[in-house]
Amino acid sequence: MDYGSASPVDARVLESMLPYFDKDIGNPSSLHSAGRKARRELEAARAKVANLIGAPNPKSVIFTSCATESNNLALRGAAMRYKDKGNHIITSSVEHMSVMNTLKDLQRSGFEATYVPVDKDGLVDAERIKNAITDKTILISIMYANGEVGTVQPIKEIGGIASDKKILFHVDGTAAVGKVPVNVEDEHIDLLTLSSNDMYGPKGVGALYIKQGIRIMPFLLGGGQEFGLRSGSENIPGIIGMGKAAELAQKExxxxxxxxxxxxxxxxxxxxxxxxxxxxxxxxxxxxxxxxxxxxxxxxxxxxxxxxxxxxxxxxxxxxxxxxxxxxxxxxxxxxxxxxxxxxxxxxxxxxxxxxxxxxxxxxxxxxxxxxxxxxxxxxxxx
Structure with a gap:
């Protein structure tokens, strides 16, 4: 009765991963046949995750190590990329600590944050979000659903407000993706955090959806993997597992x-x-x-x-x-x-x-x- 803390890996997911631990060990950056096979599997997994969230272009999905990293990349990356346009970020008072603590750190660097209150049921009022917007607002970050009390937020309504005001909209979808239908296009989501283990995939893998045309600053630099936004050798078994988990979630x-x-x-x-x-x-x-x-x-x-x-x-x-x-x-x-x-x-x-x-x-x-x-x-x- 504690799936919110950790979920078992689905047996079908585990089966899809096993060959990539000891047999198919190619690096997707390599030019030889083993590397090209790893690249094909990586891109197939990317497409499966994109399909689950209604993303029209699989290249919008960036693989990370976990939802916490994805939240950090989204918030820090957007804040630093658009700091010349403003320094104000809006969020809610019930976000995950990986959002709350990242925003506190950004505040120490000169950014301002508004924490919009919720009602007795944990719901955010979209009008309060709208009223908190200033001419310095560059980002709104609201979780899709709260994993502690289960409340699902009015994401489409908030996304519409952000879109009308031309403000980036980040959604922490960790607790929701794979459990309820999420569509980034229909709900006006610019940045979406995903977690593998929360949909019966392996731990240690996450993803960040970044809408095509939006640019954010990377904070993990190196060989330029994941379109230059998240350097480091890709966790191919984990990514394949997340892709399979996304495929199963979409079907079931x-x-x-x-x-x-x-x-x-x-x-x-x-x-x-x-x-x-x-x-x-x-x-x-x-x-x-x-x-x-x-x-x-x-x-x-x-x-x-x-x-x-x-x-x-x-x-x-x-x-x-x-x-x-x-x-x-x-x-x-x-x-x-x-x-x-x-x-x-x-x-x-x-x-x-x-x-x-x-x-x-x-x-x-x-x-x-x-x-x-x-x-x-x-x-x-x-x-």
């Missing part, structure tokens, strides 16, 4: 999504029967795979540790998951008090979950919550 996403929605809603319906229990994130504008809750009077860390003892892996937005003493910045941005945010539970479903798994969680969570509340001095005892 709708059916997978329907199955996940059924399981997700069964979790939500049953867990919300517990008193002092609340759903986090938007009820309907939500990723198919995410069921997220908060429980009053108890700590999220205790919940996940006890669930782990019962054979269930889960996550929490509180301290132990963020490696700090602070609760989730996402939940705080949604208006929760610190003590409320500390009682969070995140369940993320995936391709290999089944009804039996859901039933096990529905049986386990009430037992854990009841046991912890009985120990809590904050819980109002009855009788």
């Amino acid at each position: 996403m709708i059916d997978d999504g329907a199955r996940l929605i059924w399981m997700r809603d069964r979790l939500i319906e049953n867990i919300l029967k517990l008193e002092y229990t609340y759903l986090t994130g938007h009820r309907t504008k939500r990723l198919p795979s995410v069921a997220s809750f908060r429980f009053s009077f108890i700590e999220g860390e205790s919940i996940i540790l006890q669930l782990n003892d019962m054979g269930i892996t889960a996550s929490t937005g509180s301290a132990c998951s963020s490696k700090t003493l602070e609760p989730s910045h996402v939940l705080i941005a949604m208006g929760l008090r610190h003590e409320e945010a500390h009682g969070s539970l995140l369940l993320t479903l995936g391709r290999y979950n089944n009804d039996e798994d859901v039933g096990q969680v529905i049986e386990a969570v009430p037992k854990v919550v009841t046991r912890l509340r009985a120990l809590s001095p904050l819980y109002p005892k009855k009788g």
Whole structure:
């Protein structure tokens, strides 16, 4: 129940990768036949990723090592390339830390950032984005969906605003691509971050879509691989795996999504029967795979540790998951008090979950919550 942290590599993906570890080992920059074969496979994978996101030109896809690198390349690359036009960047208050911390670093270099608030469901108001635009705004960066609470943002509406104002629009699609349909052309997306492992591909591979005609500054320099935007020998097995994962996602996403929605809603319906229990994130504008809750009077860390003892892996937005003493910045941005945010539970479903798994969680969570509340001095005892 923690696919949001790490997903298994699909067996079909692994099979596609294996020959490129020990047999087909050519470097795509080489001119010999082994190198030319590696180049063909690299470009085939690029085309599969482009097809998944509706990109008309596969050369718009740049392979990276992960979504964090893609976010850094998008934000730093765009900011430095267009700094002569302005220094203002707009984002939301619930972005991933690879966006938040990159923007903080850019602010130390003289850029300005506006962090647009969200509502109680984690939704960004497109009008607030529009109202934050100044004559110095060069970039808007909004995640497609939040992996912690599942809320899906009004990307097409925000993209339309950015397009009308001729402002670059970056979208962190890590949590969404491969789970819900994403179309860069229809949604006016100029830069899109993708993650391989979040769609059952290998770890250590990501991609950045860059709309044709848009130029950004590279920050990893070397031999000029990936059209000069991301130097370094390409991870051919990983890239082939990401391409296969994208191909499978395009074919199976709708059916997978329907199955996940059924399981997700069964979790939500049953867990919300517990008193002092609340759903986090938007009820309907939500990723198919995410069921997220908060429980009053108890700590999220205790919940996940006890669930782990019962054979269930889960996550929490509180301290132990963020490696700090602070609760989730996402939940705080949604208006929760610190003590409320500390009682969070995140369940993320995936391709290999089944009804039996859901039933096990529905049986386990009430037992854990009841046991912890009985120990809590904050819980109002009855009788």
